[in-house]
Amino acid sequence: MPEKFLKPYDPAGTETRIYEAWEKSGLFNPDECVRQGVTAPDAAAYSVVLPPPNVTGSLHVGHAYEDSLQDAIVRFERMRGKRVVWIPGTDSAAIATQARVEKNIQKEEGKSRHDMGREELVRRVMDFARASESTILNQIRRMGASLDWSRYAFTLDEARNAAVMEAFKRMYEAGLIYRGHRIVNWDPKGQTTISDDEIIYEEEKATFYYLKYGPFTIGTARPETKFGDKYVVMHPDDPRYADWKDGQTFEAEWINGPITGTVVKDSSIDMEFGTGVMTITPWHSSADFDIAERHDLDKEQIIDEYGKLLPIAGEYAGMKIAEARPKIVEKLREKALVVKEEPYTHNIATAERTGGIIEPQIKLQWFVDVDKPFVMQHSEIPGIESGSTATLKALMRAAVESGAVHMPQEGFKNAYFHWIDNLRDWCISRQIWFGHRIPVWYGGEQVHIGTEAPSDEGWTQDPDVLDTWFSSALWTFSTLGWPEETSDLATYHPTAFISPGYEILNLWVSRMILMSGFLLGQVPFKTVLIHGVVRDKQGRKFSKSLNNGVDPIDMAERYGADALRMGLLAGTAIGGDVSFDESKVKGYKHFANKLWNIARFILENTEKVRAGSERDSQFSARELEHLNTLEALTNDVTADIEAFRVYMAAEKLYHYAWHELADKILEESKPILAGADEDARRSRAALLLLLLRRTITLLHPFMPFITEEIWSSFAPLMRGASRSDYDNFLMVARWPLLR
RNA sequence: GGGCGAUUAGCUCAGUUGGUAGAGCAUCGCAUUUACACUGCGAGGGUCACAGGUUCGAGUCCUGUAUCGCCCACCA
Numbered sequence: 001m002p003e004k005f006l007k008p009y010d011p012a013g014t015e016t017r018i019y020e021a022w023e024k025s026g027l028f029n030p031d032e033c034v035r036q037g038v039t040a041p042d043a044a045a046y047s048v049v050l051p052p053p054n055v056t057g058s059l060h061v062g063h064a065y066e067d068s069l070q071d072a073i074v075r076f077e078r079m080r081g082k083r084v085v086w087i088p089g090t091d092s093a094a095i096a097t098q099a100r101v102e103k104n105i106q107k108e109e110g111k112s113r114h115d116m117g118r119e120e121l122v123r124r125v126m127d128f129a130r131a132s133e134s135t136i137l138n139q140i141r142r143m144g145a146s147l148d149w150s151r152y153a154f155t156l157d158e159a160r161n162a163a164v165m166e167a168f169k170r171m172y173e174a175g176l177i178y179r180g181h182r183i184v185n186w187d188p189k190g191q192t193t194i195s196d197d198e199i200i201y202e203e204e205k206a207t208f209y210y211l212k213y214g215p216f217t218i219g220t221a222r223p224e225t226k227f228g229d230k231y232v233v234m235h236p237d238d239p240r241y242a243d244w245k246d247g248q249t250f251e252a253e254w255i256n257g258p259i260t261g262t263v264v265k266d267s268s269i270d271m272e273f274g275t276g277v278m279t280i281t282p283w284h285s286s287a288d289f290d291i292a293e294r295h296d297l298d299k300e301q302i303i304d305e306y307g308k309l310l311p312i313a314g315e316y317a318g319m320k321i322a323e324a325r326p327k328i329v330e331k332l333r334e335k336a337l338v339v340k341e342e343p344y345t346h347n348i349a350t351a352e353r354t355g356g357i358i359e360p361q362i363k364l365q366w367f368v369d370v371d372k373p374f375v376m377q378h379s380e381i382p383g384i385e386s387g388s389t390a391t392l393k394a395l396m397r398a399a400v401e402s403g404a405v406h407m408p409q410e411g412f413k414n415a416y417f418h419w420i421d422n423l424r425d426w427c428i429s430r431q432i433w434f435g436h437r438i439p440v441w442y443g444g445e446q447v448h449i450g451t452e453a454p455s456d457e458g459w460t461q462d463p464d465v466l467d468t469w470f471s472s473a474l475w476t477f478s479t480l481g482w483p484e485e486t487s488d489l490a491t492y493h494p495t496a497f498i499s500p501g502y503e504i505l506n507l508w509v510s511r512m513i514l515m516s517g518f519l520l521g522q523v524p525f526k527t528v529l530i531h532g533v534v535r536d537k538q539g540r541k542f543s544k545s546l547n548n549g550v551d552p553i554d555m556a557e558r559y560g561a562d563a564l565r566m567g568l569l570a571g572t573a574i575g576g577d578v579s580f581d582e583s584k585v586k587g588y589k590h591f592a593n594k595l596w597n598i599a600r601f602i603l604e605n606t607e608k609v610r611a612g613s614e615r616d617s618q619f620s621a622r623e624l625e626h627l628n629t630l631e632a633l634t635n636d637v638t639a640d641i642e643a644f645r646v647y648m649a650a651e652k653l654y655h656y657a658w659h660e661l662a663d664k665i666l667e668e669s670k671p672i673l674a675g676a677d678e679d680a681r682r683s684r685a686a687l688l689l690l691l692l693r694r695t696i697t698l699l700h701p702f703m704p705f706i707t708e709e710i711w712s713s714f715a716p717l718m719r720g721a722s723r724s725d726y727d728n729f730l731m732v733a734r735w736p737l738l739r
Numbered sequence: 740g741g742g743c744g745a746u747u748a749g750c751u752c753a754g755u756u757g758g759u760a761g762a763g764c765a766u767c768g769c770a771u772u773u774a775c776a777c778u779g780c781g782a783g784g785g786u787c788a789c790a791g792g793u794u795c796g797a798g799u800c801c802u803g804u805a806u807c808g809c810c811c812a813c814c815a
Contacts, residue, residue, distance in 0.1 A: 415743070
């Protein structure tokens with residue numbers, strides 16, 4: 001009996017030691033598994049990529065949950081003899097990371113990015129990213145994640161950059177990437193464009209003004225944008241304005257003097273809202289922009305990139321919006337142009353990363369065209385033939401509709417289709433400095449695509465970088481060596497499943513399907529297993545501002561990573577939100593200790609009694625019953641994990657180990673083991689060794705550390721009871737085959 | 740405005756195809772010097788949000804209502 005078994009189980013000390021041993025063995029790497037004869041050379045491949053966490057600090061228990069879930073499935077498949085690779089990585093998260101560092105620098109040194117310059121800022125952001133990366137990787141290791149570190153990738157490393165450049169080039173050459181003037185979400189605070197998905201709407205109480213505009217009364221919440229308004233729009237079917245014809249002009253006294261207005265009839269106008277008439281500001285509103293495009297109207301900029309009014313505002317030029325608005329309203333009142341004012345609550349768009357209030361602007365940006373037809377050279381996606389014409393939207397739809405990408409959760413599937421149906425062109429340029437620089441060079445009127453400038457003089461590179469999701473979208477294959485035709489790519493793509501939170505279904509999952517479909521003609525993964533958000537006991541998200549964060553390392557140190565994993569996984573249906581409950585983790589710490597003592601009891605008693613071998617033991621009827629129960633459990637647990645019901649498998653195992661094996665079988669065994677009947681003693685000892693071995697084998701995907709520790713401590717005894725593979729880690733032992 | 744999900748024990752949550760309600764923590768009682776007090780045995784506690792319907796039988800399926808949450812769109 002090893003001496004450590006005489007004391008309670010010590011998770012903190014055990015876990016780090018075991019992880020080091022695993023890592024040193026090289027067995028997280030499937031190539032090494034084959035080389036060491038652990039995995040058959042022709043075993044089926046099973047690959048998973050870790051959703052790369054942002055290098056913006058450290059991980060929280062939400063990541064711990066995601067990692068535990070994937071690790072349980074990955075370990076299960078590895079034990080089933082598959083050639084398993086789980087690829088780790090981190091995401092540069094362009095805007096998020098740069099914003100974080102800029103904020104720190106501003107606070108500590110009082111400098112802006114412009115004081116510092118591009119090169120210096122990028123260096124500082126990269127330093128921060130490297131520090132975060134190191135913290136994060138330690139956290140992931142501490143959770144026991146069996147990732148193949150030899151394949152580690154960072155979205156901004158050399159190989160991934162090569163993949164991004166190649167992807168950009170191929171899409172550009174297919175005509176799917178274009179540069180154009182479009183209305184974009186401009187963040188005056190971050191001085192960059194952001195995508196629709198990076199906007200957060202916040203409720204604002206404002207005033208809604210009814211203004212006299214020539215013969216009409218218009219409604220607006222933003223009088224400060226109205227200087228250039230010379231079009232008045234109404235619904236073509238609105239009887240109140242039936243006398244007015246499209247294109248008809250009229251004179252009106254306006255903020256800074258008389259102007260000529262033009263009537264525009266457009267059916268996008270809501271007759272019920274306000275007076276049913278509005279003026280439009282195409283430069284600063286996407287809805288207005290669309291109307292202007294439809295009727296080929298003039299567009300004029302009113303507000304600059306810093307949120308200040310331009311000379312068109314006359315006496316208000318140079319003022320910030322907030323400052324100008326009351327003054328303008330005052331003037332309108334003086335000119336008796338304000339008909340009515342009423343309180344009004346609406347949502348204003350703010351930038352997720354910087355909190356800046358979005359001011360739509362027309363800008364020259366790069367876009368991915370999601371509706372343009374192109375020829376699919378090669379396609380393995382059902383519903384899209386090789387050589388046929390498709391669009392990116394059609395590709396995204398077909399991948400899921402055909403079931404090639406399986407989304408078992410119907411609700412998320414509907415959300416995905418809904419998103420595709422409403423999708424507009426994807427703006428991929430960002431006016432920041434940290435990230436993949438757009439590989440486009442301008443020489444006068446000429447454009448060159450490539451990472452290097454052409455050899456002759458006079459070329460300048462586009463200053464923008466790509467949306468961070470552009471590089472993340474390549475993740476399932478950029479990590480496998482694409483665009484090189486590596487054996488990894490041939491062996492491991494498409495991957496088996498992806499496990500993201502639902503908040504990035506659109507941002508990430510759909511764009512992976514887009515990129516993989518276009519560039520490889522494949523789906524990126526066969527199953528999407530969407531999980532919920534981990535919340536605190538009050539149901540709140542974990543956030544820095546609430547200061548309710550829980551550090552997974554802290555939990556692991558206090559209760560053990562095994563306990564934390566079980567606390568997060570067991571009894572938590574996948575897809576729903578997870579409420580983090582520390583007392584649950586504590587409960588599973590007790591369970592770990594229980595397992596420890598089950599092992600101790602069995603080993604202690606089988607040391608004294610020479611156990612019969614499994615083969616020649618004459619098990620009693622009662623013992624055969626126990627074996628059957630265990631067999632049924634094995635079937636159940638296997639089926640559960642195969643169907644991704646990880647939470648159920650975990651609960652069943654917990655219940656079996658504690659309330660069946662310990663409470664019933666061990667108690668029942670005590671008199672037998674102390675009895676006079678030697679045959680009975682021997683067969684019982686053999687039974688208990690078998691039950692213990694099977695139980696810790698089944699539990700290994702969930703509680704890898706303690707099961708490995710029991711396994712290795714008692715390898716000689718275990719081996720005495722049965723055949724084969726105790727020389728190696730439990731991690732690579734065989735999952736019991738079904739009968 | 741559109742969509743999705745939730746509502747089960749004091750708290751946090753499970754309950755796979757419809758077959759007499761479960762776990763962790765908390766509460767109460769009893770037991771216990773050797774596997775384990777990070778214990779054992781046992782108890783209390785739920786008209787499964789509400790109202791209808793289908794069925795021999797509904798926490799589970801259908802319809803409606805209420806409350807909460809999330810996602811999408813965004814109306815000047």
